[in-house]
Amino acid sequence: MIKDRYDVVVIGAGPAGSVAARYAAENGASVLMLERDREPGIPVRCAEGVSHNGIAPFIDIDKRWIASQIDIAMLTSPNGESALMHNNGIGYVLERRIFDTALCELAAKHGAQLVTKANALDLIKENDKIIGVKYRYMGKTREVKCDIVIAADGTESRVGRWAGIKTAVALRDIDTCVQYTLAGLDIKKDTCEFYFGNEVSPGGYIWIFPKSDSTANVGIGISGHLSHEKGPREYLDKFVAQKFPNATITYTVYGGVPTAATLEEIVKDNIMLVGDAARQVNPITGGGVVQGMIAASIAGKVAAEAIKKGRFDAKFLKKYRKEWDKTLGNTQKIMHSMKEKFLFMTDERFNNLVNFCKKIPSDKFSLKALFTEAVKGDPKLMLDVAKSFVVSKIKLK
Amino acid sequence: MKVIHELCDICGTCVAVCPVDAISVSEFIVEIDNNICTNCLNCLKVCPAKAIEEGE
Ligand SMILES: Cc1cc2nc3c(=O)[nH]c(=O)nc-3n(C[C@H](O)[C@H](O)[C@H](O)COP(=O)(O)OP(=O)(O)OC[C@H]3O[C@@H](n4cnc5c(N)ncnc54)[C@H](O)[C@@H]3O)c2cc1C
Ligand code: SF4
Numbered sequence: 139m140i141k142d143r144y145d146v147v148v149i150g151a152g153p154a155g156s157v158a159a160r161y162a163a164e165n166g167a168s169v170l171m172l173e174r175d176r177e178p179g180i181p182v183r184c185a186e187g188v189s190h191n192g193i194a195p196f197i198d199i200d201k202r203w204i205a206s207q208i209d210i211a212m213l214t215s216p217n218g219e220s221a222l223m224h225n226n227g228i229g230y231v232l233e234r235r236i237f238d239t240a241l242c243e244l245a246a247k248h249g250a251q252l253v254t255k256a257n258a259l260d261l262i263k264e265n266d267k268i269i270g271v272k273y274r275y276m277g278k279t280r281e282v283k284c285d286i287v288i289a290a291d292g293t294e295s296r297v298g299r300w301a302g303i304k305t306a307v308a309l310r311d312i313d314t315c316v317q318y319t320l321a322g323l324d325i326k327k328d329t330c331e332f333y334f335g336n337e338v339s340p341g342g343y344i345w346i347f348p349k350s351d352s353t354a355n356v357g358i359g360i361s362g363h364l365s366h367e368k369g370p371r372e373y374l375d376k377f378v379a380q381k382f383p384n385a386t387i388t389y390t391v392y393g394g395v396p397t398a399a400t401l402e403e404i405v406k407d408n409i410m411l412v413g414d415a416a417r418q419v420n421p422i423t424g425g426g427v428v429q430g431m432i433a434a435s436i437a438g439k440v441a442a443e444a445i446k447k448g449r450f451d452a453k454f455l456k457k458y459r460k461e462w463d464k465t466l467g468n469t470q471k472i473m474h475s476m477k478e479k480f481l482f483m484t485d486e487r488f489n490n491l492v493n494f495c496k497k498i499p500s501d502k503f504s505l506k507a508l509f510t511e512a513v514k515g516d517p518k519l520m521l522d523v524a525k526s527f528v529v530s531k532i533k534l535k
Numbered sequence: 536m537k538v539i540h541e542l543c544d545i546c547g548t549c550v551a552v553c554p555v556d557a558i559s560v561s562e563f564i565v566e567i568d569n570n571i572c573t574n575c576l577n578c579l580k581v582c583p584a585k586a587i588e589e590g591e
C-alpha cells in the first residue's frame with residue numbers, strides 16, 4: 139500500500155536513487171521511491187563498466203550481475219597504435235538490469251518502499267515550499283506528501299527544474315551516445331578497448347566492453363557540440379562495419395551522458411539532487427554509476443539526519459554539498475578542465491599520447507601517468523591532476 | 536520542434552540540453568511544447584536517434 143505521506147520521496151530508482159533511499163531508510167527515515175519504468179534498470183542505457191573498488195562499499199559482489207571481470211584496458215590512437223594498461227585495479231562489466239534491481243532490493247530490505255510505473259509529474263508546493271510530489275500511477279494522478287524530495291531522475295533532470303534549479307547543460311557538456319550489444323565476436327573477455335580520434339569519435343571515444351568472449355557492449359559518445367550533420371550512429375556504424383563485419387546486433391540503445399561539473403545548486407529547501415540529475419558523472423570517462431552512488435550515500439544520510447532534527451532548509455542540507463565536494467566534487471571539477479583539453483585535442487596529439495603510453499611498461503601504466511602526460515605544458519592543470527590523484531586515493535581506497 | 540515518435544528512444548538527452556524545459560517525458564512518449572520552445576535547436580543537434588525535426 140502506498141501511503142499519503144513519507145519523510146523522504148526519491149524520484150528515480152537508478153543506482154543513485156536506490157542508494158539514496160537505502161541510506162535514508164537505514165538511518166531511520168520513511169522512504170518512498172517512484173520509478174517511471176516498469177522495472178528498475180531497464181532499458182539499460184549504459185556500457186556497464188565499473189571498478190570493483192567503486193561498487194564494493196555499497197553492495198556485496200554477486201556473480202548474478204557480473205558479466206565479466208576486466209583486468210586490462212587498451213587505448214587505441216587515430217593511427218591505430220595501441221597501449222595496454224594493466225594496473226588500474228579490477229573492473230567489471232555488469233548486467234545492469236540485475237544490478238539496479240539488486241540495489242533496489244537492498245533499499246527495500248532497509249525499509250524503503252518502491253513503486254514502479256510511477257511517473258513523477260511535478261512538485262507540490264505551498265507558499266513556494268516543496269511539500270510533496272504529484273505523480274501518475276495506474277492511470278490516475280496522485281499526490282504524496284514529504285519533507286524531503288531526492289531527485290535521482292537521471293540525465294533529463296526535470297525534477298530539479300521544477301524546484302527552480304538550472305539543470306540544463308551546454309552542448310559541449312553532453313555526450314550523445316549510441317550503443318549496440320553485439321554477438322558473434324571473437325574477443326578477449328578481460329580487456330576493455332577504447333578508440334580515440336576526431337574521425338573516429340569527435341570529442342569522445344568508442345568503447346568495446348566485453349560481456350563474454352563472444353558478446354560486448356560496443357558504443358560511442360561524441361560531444362554534443364560536434365554532433366549535428368553527422369550523429370553518433372554514423373561513426374559507430376562505420377567502426378562496426380570495419381571491425382566486426384559479421385556481428386549480430388542484439389540490442390540498440392541511445393542515451394546522453396552529462397560530462398559537466400556538478401551543478402552549482404544541488405540542494406534547496408526540502409530538495410536534494412543526486413547522480414546524473416546533479417551532473418556528478420566523471421567528465422572524462424563518462425562513468426556515472428559509482429559517482430552517483432557515492433553522492434547518493436551522502437545525500438541519504440544527510441536526509442535521515444535532517445528528518446531527525448526537523449531541519450529541511452537548504453542551509454542544513456548543504457552538508458551534503460560540502461561532503462560531496464570533499465569526497466569527489468572538487469576532483470570532478472579538475473577532471474572537467476581536463477576534459478576541455480581532450481575535447482580540442484588534435485589526432486596528432488592523441489597519437490603522441492598513446493605512443494608515450496606504449497613506452498611505459500603495462501604494469502606501471504596508470505590513469506595518473508596518462509593524465510599527467512595529457513596535460514603536459516599546462517603547469518596549473520598538471521598540479522591539479524597530481525593533487526586530484528592524491529585526494530581520490532585517500533577517499534576511494 | 537517535433538519529435539518523430541517512431542525514431543525516439545525516450546532517452547532524455549534532448550531534455551538535458553533544453554534551456555526552457557519545453558520537453559516532457561513519460562514511460563512511452565516524449566513531447567515538445569511549442570508554446571514554450573524557443574527554437575534554439577539544441578535538442579535537434581544532440582538527439583542521438585535523430586528523432587527531432589523542425590516544425591510543429
Ligand atoms: C551509452 C551510455 C554508456 C554509459 N556507460 C557507463 C559505464 O560504462 N559506466 C558507468 O559508470 N556509467 C556509464 N554511463 C552513465 C551511467 O549510465 C549513468 O551515470 C547512471 O545510470 C546514472 O545513475 P542515476 O541513478 O543518476 O540515473 P539513471 O540510472 O538514469 O536513473 C534515473 C531513473 O529515474 C527514472 N526517472 C526519470 N524521471 C522520472 C520521473 N519523472 N518519475 C519517476 N522516475 C523517473 C528513470 O526511469 C531512471 O530509472 C553510461 C551512459 C550512457 C548513456
Ligand atoms: S534525444 Fe531524441 S531519442 Fe532521446 S528522448 Fe529526445 S527525441 Fe527521443
Ligand code: SF4
Nearest residue numbers: 553572573575576578
Ligand atoms: S529547440 Fe531548444 S527550446 Fe525548443 S525544445 Fe529544443 S532545446 Fe528546447
